[in-house]
Amino acid sequence: MNSIQIAKDTSNVIKGLACLLIVAHHFCARLMARGVDDVLTNFIGVRGGVVGVTVFFFLSAWGLSESQIKNRYSFDAFVKRRLSKVYLPLIITNFLYYVFLLMWGNTFNLRMIDGVLWFCNTILIFYLIFYLSFLPKSNWTKVTLCIGLTLLYSLLATWIYPDSPFYVYSIIGFPFGMVCSLYKESLSRLTNSGVWIVAGLLMLIVGGIMLPAYRNLFFMNSFCLILLVVLVTLIQRITLSKKLIILPFIGVYSYEIYLLHNKVLTPL
Numbered sequence: 001m002n003s004i005q006i007a008k009d010t011s012n013v014i015k016g017l018a019c020l021l022i023v024a025h026h027f028c029a030r031l032m033a034r035g036v037d038d039v040l041t042n043f044i045g046v047r048g049g050v051v052g053v054t055v056f057f058f059l060s061a062w063g064l065s066e067s068q069i070k071n072r073y074s075f076d077a078f079v080k081r082r083l084s085k086v087y088l089p090l091i092i093t094n095f096l097y098y099v100f101l102l103m104w105g106n107t108f109n110l111r112m113i114d115g116v117l118w119f120c121n122t123i124l125i126f127y128l129i130f131y132l133s134f135l136p137k138s139n140w141t142k143v144t145l146c147i148g149l150t151l152l153y154s155l156l157a158t159w160i161y162p163d164s165p166f167y168v169y170s171i172i173g174f175p176f177g178m179v180c181s182l183y184k185e186s187l188s189r190l191t192n193s194g195v196w197i198v199a200g201l202l203m204l205i206v207g208g209i210m211l212p213a214y215r216n217l218f219f220m221n222s223f224c225l226i227l228l229v230v231l232v233t234l235i236q237r238i239t240l241s242k243k244l245i246i247l248p249f250i251g252v253y254s255y256e257i258y259l260l261h262n263k264v265l266t267p268l
Helices: 008-033 039-071 075-103 115-133 139-160 173-182 190-210 212-237 246-252 254-265
Strands: none
Touching: 008 039, 008 212, 008 246, 008 254, 039 115, 039 173, 039 212, 075 115, 075 254, 115 139, 115 173, 115 254, 139 173, 139 212, 173 212, 190 212, 246 254
């Protein structure tokens, strides 16, 4: 294995699985609120969303990095592409949902009624972090800047939204995706990847110890980093069957499904 590779079809399958996990997370959270108490429901209801969003952050940064290396989009072109991909599906899905509400006799009320839409604004922040991080020529500088800005966002978001940990529990996926793209040759060798991963985990653990107010932030991202390492390792060693037709389909439309799923679960 000369370098880390994530094919488009493989990425879509993984996004499909992550999307289903997020849907299951919100469904299980509702079951827990109604008194359902078993190990699987509790695990998915508490951690499933974190894992799924971590995968989305990881694949987003990987795809952005691979695309920017090949195309070198200007800031204007980059912004137009990102805004259209985030807000155009958001506008369409919200419009369809409001039409649905009107058909069922509900009052037309333009407000943010879906709590999962926090992801839309957060991913735009990380798109900006990505673009700024990619301005220097040195890969080391890119990664350092991305990690630094991600850490700054994490601390600020935890301070501003102390009761909304989902803003920060999955974000390790974004800098890790950039690292895997920029250092795909180095990380493919076990010795090098081991050093990177251990160093990253140590920094997260030390951060949690030194900043007890942010302990959950650092420890949850340590957990997510381990999962990502396992995921990347499996991707390089397992060939996914082409018969998994439904998962690539879900993966292609995973963002639209994400935008709609909570709106569907609410009336159910």
